[in-house]
Structures are given as C-alpha cells and as structure tokens.
Amino acid sequence: QVQLVQSGTEVKKPGASVKVSCKASGYTFTNYGIVWVRQAPGQGLEWLGWISAYTGDTNYAQKLQGRVTMTLDTSTSTVYMELSSLTSDDTAVYYCARPDGNPQYFAYWGQGTLVTVSS
Amino acid sequence: DIQMTQSPSSLSASVGDRVTITCRASQSINVNLNWYQQKPGKAPKLLIYAASRLQSGVPSRFSGSGSGTDFTLAISSLQHEDFATYYCQQSYNTPRTFGQGTKVEIK
Numbered sequence: 256q257v258q259l260v261q262s263g264t265e266v267k268k269p270g271a272s273v274k275v276s277c278k279a280s281g282y283t284f285t286n287y288g289i290v291w292v293r294q295a296p297g298q299g300l301e302w303l304g305w306i307s308a309y310t311g312d313t314n315y316a317q318k319l320q321g322r323v324t325m326t327l328d329t330s331t332s333t334v335y336m337e338l339s340s341l342t343s344d345d346t347a348v349y350y351c352a353r354p355d356g357n358p359q360y361f362a363y364w365g366q367g368t369l370v371t372v373s374s
Numbered sequence: 375d376i377q378m379t380q381s382p383s384s385l386s387a388s389v390g391d392r393v394t395i396t397c398r399a400s401q402s403i404n405v406n407l408n409w410y411q412q413k414p415g416k417a418p419k420l421l422i423y424a425a426s427r428l429q430s431g432v433p434s435r436f437s438g439s440g441s442g443t444d445f446t447l448a449i450s451s452l453q454h455e456d457f458a459t460y461y462c463q464q465s466y467n468t469p470r471t472f473g474q475g476t477k478v479e480i481k
Contacts, residue, residue, distance in 0.1 A: 290470070300410075300418065300461055302470040316469045350417055358406040358424050359465040364417035 277351030380473035397462035
C-alpha cells in the first residue's frame with residue numbers, strides 16, 4: 256500500500272533553516288511527483304510546491320520563491336523540503352502528498368511534520 | 375492565483391441532517407475541483423475529485439456537483455464521524471489553492 260512517512264517534529268530559531276523529509280513506499284517512486292502543503296495553527300491549507308520524482312523539476316509557490324528548495328533521493332525514495340530564513344509565520348504542520356489523476360487530486364498524504372519557529 | 379471561497383465558514387447540524395457546503399472559484403476551473411475532510415491532528419482525506427467523482431472507500435452519502443465556478447459538497451445524512459472541517463481545492467492551475475474551510479459541528 257502507498258505510504259508517505261515524514262520526519263519528526265522540529266523546533267527552530269528565527270532565521271534558521273529546516274529540512275523535512277518524506278519517504279515513499281508501496282509504489283514506483285519515479286512514476287509520481289510529490290507536493291508539499293502546510294497548515295498554520297488553526298488555519299487552512301497552503302500549497303507550497305511540487306517536485307517531479309522522475310526529472311527533479313520543481314514548481315514553487317511564488318510567495319516562497321528563494322526560500323524553499325525541494326530535492327529528492329531516488330536511491331531511498333525520499334523527497335526533501337528545505338525552508339530557509341524562518342520566521343514565526345512559518346510555524347505550521349507540513350504535509351507531503353502524492354498527486355494523482357487528471358484532473359489532479361491528492362489521495363495519499365504523509366502524517367505531517369510540526370515545525371515550530373520560536374526564539 | 376485562483377481564489378477559492380467556501381460558505382459557510384462553519385455550521386451546526388444534527389445527526390441525520392442533510393448538509394451542503396458551497397465553494398466558488400474566482401475564475402472558471404471546469405471540473406478541476408476536489409473536496410477533502412480533515413479531523414483534528416490528522417492529514418486531509420480525499421472525498422471527491424473532479425467535482426463529482428467519489429473517491430474509493432468514501433461512503434455514498436457524500437456527493438459533489440458543479441462546474442465552472444460554483445461547486446457543492448453534500449452529505450445526505452450526517453453521521454457522527456462526519457463532524458470535521460471540509461476544504462475544497464482547485465487543480466486547474468498552479469499554485470493549487472484551497473478554500474478557507476467549513477467546520478461542521480454538532481448542534
């Protein structure tokens with residue numbers, strides 16, 4: 256069965272960077288991309304970007320351009336999302352999800368990673 | 375960016391009630407519209423994709439309709455496990471955008 260397992264809780268200081276991982280299993284990794292979505296406390300869902308697990312091509316949300324980097328390691332079927340220059344506004348649960356279908360939808364999600372930015 | 379606006383933001387309903395949630399896109403998105411259910415501390419769960427297609431394993435009391443800019447999620451007979459927050463999401467273009475959510479609470 257498809258599984259996306261994310262790394263654990265992170266606590267960072269303002270200005271620091273965080274790198275969250277998402278390990279995929281149960282399917283051919285390079286056949287699908289991965290998207291990242293975050294949810295600030297008590298707030299809605301925000302799409303951060305997408306990476307192709309086949310080519311490594313990326314598409315980032317404009318508001319995060321220059322601060323977000325998505326990479327992958329095909330040898331371990333793992334995708335990484337790194338966010339730099341953290342502020343308190345980046346405090347959120349970060350989810351990875353697998354895009355499927357046409358039109359596209361997100362049927363498989365990771366369990367979420369809480370990132371807290373605090374001095 | 376395409377703005378997605380849900381209404382209402384919250385509602386109170388009783389078990390057995392029929393509930394409808396609407397989602398409006400700021401431009402036409404054809405049928406590129408998905409609905410998710412989220413419970414506290416959990417990842418979103420896909421309910422409906424392509425505006426009206428029921429995701430495998432989702433109870434048939436959930437249904438979706440609409441195209442263009444106006445969409446509806448209906449729950450025909452609300453069950454205890456349906457009390458949650460519901461989000462619409464467009465997949466017409468990037469950035470993918472979500473509605474602000476509709477919280478369904480017990481009356």
